[in-house]
Amino acid sequence: MRFAAGVDVGSTQTKAVILAEDGGQSGHPARSSDHVGTPPESPRIVARAVVDTGAHVSRAAEQAFHAACREAGLDPREIGLVVGTGYGRYKIAFGHAQVTEISCHARGAHFVFPETRTVIDIGGQDAKVIRVGPEGEVRDFVMNDKCAAGTGRFLANAAEVLGLRLEEIGPLSLQATDPVKLTTVCTVFVESDILSYLAQGRRPEDILRGVHLAIARRTVSLARRIPIEPAITFTGGVARNVGMVRALEEVLGLSIHVSPESHFMGALGAALFALDRLKRRAEAGAAPEERGWQ
Amino acid sequence: MTEYRGEIHRRQKELMQRWYARLDESARTGWPPAICLMISGNCVELLEAFGIVPIYPEVNALQLAIRHQSLEPILAAEELGYATDNCAYVKADIGAYLMGVTPSGGRLPRPALVLCNFVGCNTYLKWFEHVAAFMDAPLYVLDIPFLRREEPSPDDVAYVVAQLKEVVQRIETITGLRFDPDRFRDAVRCSQRVEELWSRIKHLARREPSPFDAYFDAITLMGPLYVYRATPEGVAFFERALAELEAKAARGEGVYDREHFRVVVEGPPPYPYFRAFRDMFARWRATVVASTYSTVGGIWEFGFRHDPDRPFESVALHMLAHNLTNRNYLQRYDQIRRYVREWNADGVIIHFVKSCRLFSAGQGDMRDYLTKVLGVPTLYIESDLEDPRYFAEAQIRNRVDAFFEALERHKSAAQRMITV
Numbered sequence: 073m074r075f076a077a078g079v080d081v082g083s084t085q086t087k088a089v090i091l092a093e094d095g096g097q098s099g100h101p102a103r104s105s106d107h108v109g110t111p112p113e114s115p116r117i118v119a120r121a122v123v124d125t126g127a128h129v130s131r132a133a134e135q136a137f138h139a140a141c142r143e144a145g146l147d148p149r150e151i152g153l154v155v156g157t158g159y160g161r162y163k164i165a166f167g168h169a170q171v172t173e174i175s176c177h178a179r180g181a182h183f184v185f186p187e188t189r190t191v192i193d194i195g196g197q198d199a200k201v202i203r204v205g206p207e208g209e210v211r212d213f214v215m216n217d218k219c220a221a222g223t224g225r226f227l228a229n230a231a232e233v234l235g236l237r238l239e240e241i242g243p244l245s246l247q248a249t250d251p252v253k254l255t256t257v258c259t260v261f262v263e264s265d266i267l268s269y270l271a272q273g274r275r276p277e278d279i280l281r282g283v284h285l286a287i288a289r290r291t292v293s294l295a296r297r298i299p300i301e302p303a304i305t306f307t308g309g310v311a312r313n314v315g316m317v318r319a320l321e322e323v324l325g326l327s328i329h330v331s332p333e334s335h336f337m338g339a340l341g342a343a344l345f346a347l348d349r350l351k352r353r354a355e356a357g358a359a360p361e362e363r364g365w366q
Numbered sequence: 367m368t369e370y371r372g373e374i375h376r377r378q379k380e381l382m383q384r385w386y387a388r389l390d391e392s393a394r395t396g397w398p399p400a401i402c403l404m405i406s407g408n409c410v411e412l413l414e415a416f417g418i419v420p421i422y423p424e425v426n427a428l429q430l431a432i433r434h435q436s437l438e439p440i441l442a443a444e445e446l447g448y449a450t451d452n453c454a455y456v457k458a459d460i461g462a463y464l465m466g467v468t469p470s471g472g473r474l475p476r477p478a479l480v481l482c483n484f485v486g487c488n489t490y491l492k493w494f495e496h497v498a499a500f501m502d503a504p505l506y507v508l509d510i511p512f513l514r515r516e517e518p519s520p521d522d523v524a525y526v527v528a529q530l531k532e533v534v535q536r537i538e539t540i541t542g543l544r545f546d547p548d549r550f551r552d553a554v555r556c557s558q559r560v561e562e563l564w565s566r567i568k569h570l571a572r573r574e575p576s577p578f579d580a581y582f583d584a585i586t587l588m589g590p591l592y593v594y595r596a597t598p599e600g601v602a603f604f605e606r607a608l609a610e611l612e613a614k615a616a617r618g619e620g621v622y623d624r625e626h627f628r629v630v631v632e633g634p635p636p637y638p639y640f641r642a643f644r645d646m647f648a649r650w651r652a653t654v655v656a657s658t659y660s661t662v663g664g665i666w667e668f669g670f671r672h673d674p675d676r677p678f679e680s681v682a683l684h685m686l687a688h689n690l691t692n693r694n695y696l697q698r699y700d701q702i703r704r705y706v707r708e709w710n711a712d713g714v715i716i717h718f719v720k721s722c723r724l725f726s727a728g729q730g731d732m733r734d735y736l737t738k739v740l741g742v743p744t745l746y747i748e749s750d751l752e753d754p755r756y757f758a759e760a761q762i763r764n765r766v767d768a769f770f771e772a773l774e775r776h777k778s779a780a781q782r783m784i785t786v
Contacts, residue, residue: 159760159764170767171771172764172767172768172771173764174764174765174768174771174772175768175771175772198761207779209772209775209776209779210768210771210772210775211772212737212743212772213768213772214746215761215765297730297734
């Protein structure tokens with residue numbers, strides 16, 4: 073049995089995934105919808121973990137990795153290779169290599185949905201659209217500029233203004249009957265916009281639907297630059313928000329793939345790259361990698 | 367990275383220090399007279415004919431940025447009312463003047479004339495109006511018609527030549543110096559020779575590996591190119607530069623131990639983070655084999671030369687047609703297309719400059735042209751050439767890394783096809 077790990081240090085959360093090649097216990101039950109992928113039998117995900125990144129990036133990476141090892145019932149030394157991704161990838165002291173989350177999301181999305189040609193990834197502080205080749209390779213990508221407009225942070229601010237928990241806003245937005253037209257996707261100004269709608273007596277669900285549609289429109293206009301080719305897979309933390317999935321589908325006029333692994337797609341891609349290296353090394357008959365976490 | 371540090375680096379430093387010393391001397395003693403010029407399509411030959419020293423506000427601005435000293439002058443200019451999206455070169459230059467700051471620590475003279483060689487960048491018009499107002503100096507605007515077709519018309523050339531001759535008279539009146547046509551021809555002859563040498567240096571980057579980086583290293587050579595082009599010191603400097611780089615090429619030495627990628631860059635560098643930006647390329651052993659930024663002052667690698675037999679006409683032609691900023695979008699596309707093909711590049715990186723609306727506008731379409739029409743992998747990144755507030759290192763590094771990761775897969779796939 074061969075084990076490899078991917079650790080994705082994002083701006084908000086740090087995710088870890090452990091893959092096992094050949095056999096092992098399946099880590100995740102697949103859902104039954106048409107657009108929910110079932111990761112292949114091998115390599116298979118044996119564990120995943122998520123922690124808040126916070127101020128200590130290296131520590132968050134270590135915590136996520138160790139939590140995943142515990143879940144898998146593995147000693148960290150049994151993990152043959154670790155690839156880091158995300159903004160904090162260079163801070164992962166025990167990692168053996170770094171790959172950007174752009175390549176990792178493409179790889180992860182292609183692993184779960186091999187027909188993926190476009191990946192939309194919305195994370196805590198950025199949004200990106202990646203054009204993917206038939207082997208999961210990055211063909212092209214576009215990202216928002218350094219402002220966090222239209223990202224997960226925007227949704228978090230909207231939830232806060234309305235006094236709701238983040239996980240409540242997606243389902244609530246689906247109950248809208250008369251969505252508001254939001255004039256901004258600015259993460260800062262959204263607060264005053266929402267307050268003014270509340271002052272006009274608009275319902276929170278209508279405001280939230282407007283919030284989700286505003287992000288969807290911005291993301292789709294980003295996507296049209298490369299351009300969009302189906303199948304589309306939605307990844308990143310925001311893909312867990314059902315309101316965002318529906319809003320994107322409405323604006324795109326297409327259905328999109330969402331996996332229960334969407335939040336872990338970067339870490340999954342990183343783990344796949346780790347496995348590649350491990351296999352190449354085994355084929356070359358090289359000595360195992362020095363492990364930095366010992 | 368085996369960053370090249372040859373004799374030319376020492377000489378470049380010496381030449382630039384000598385230039386600043388002359389400016390300081392001019393400020394202290396009033397001699398030699400100094401004239402403000404813009405880099406783009408500059409007519410330094412005309413000044414050299416009088417023995418007048420050029421002041422380049424852009425060079426001052428970028429020198430401040432590369433030394434991490436640009437933010438304070440920018441803020442000083444913004445306090446005065448300059449908007450956040452005004453050209454950051456202008457703000458750094460004006461702010462530094464108001465604060466009494468210079469990159470060399472020496473003084474800058476009051477110019478005898480503010481000579482705005484307006485070639486495409488309309489910010490220049492306002493910038494030099496402000497310089498003239500702040501410094502209480504006379505202003506002359508050379509109105510260079512934008513290049514609408516492949517070549518300028520005879521009327522365009524005659525129009526510019528007439529203005530150049532008027533400027534000569536104006537300089538004579540202001541400074542009391544006499545224009546010497548022989549000295550002008552000598553200056554133009556020096557330029558012709560420097561342009562030939564510079565062009566040969568640029569063509570060395572077609573070798574694999576390229577012996578120098580035509581963006582990051584080219585910047586070292588650009589100071590002497592604009593300040594000393596029309597002088598024998600300039601000729602000696604570029605002879606030396608060509609000899610050193612030819613020797614390097616003959617030894618098969620590249621910028622890196624093993625050159626891995628060859629790219630073209632469009633747009634000026636983020637000077638406040640010059641080192642960090644270069645490191646992003648070095649990590650991937652990516653050599654920039656051609657850059658449009660190194661042609662702002664003049665495009666010589668495609669054959670144009672100043673001509674001592676037609677000094678005024680060739681200065682006019684240089685300003686009209688043979689510099690980056692006076693050319694239209696299709697010509698800019700074509701320049702990049704030629705670089706990719708003839709310099710054998712793997713991809714293009716476009717650096718969008720937030721505070722340069724004029725030359726960054728349309729770069730999204732340029733990216734589309736390169737990726738969709740030519741099929742050339744192209745990365746688009748945004749920051750600024752002068753204002754450090756626009757540079758987000760983690761985000762830019764992320765994009766650059768992802769671009770090279772994708773190129774890497776592209777390359778290994780192509781390699782597999784070849785070996786199969």
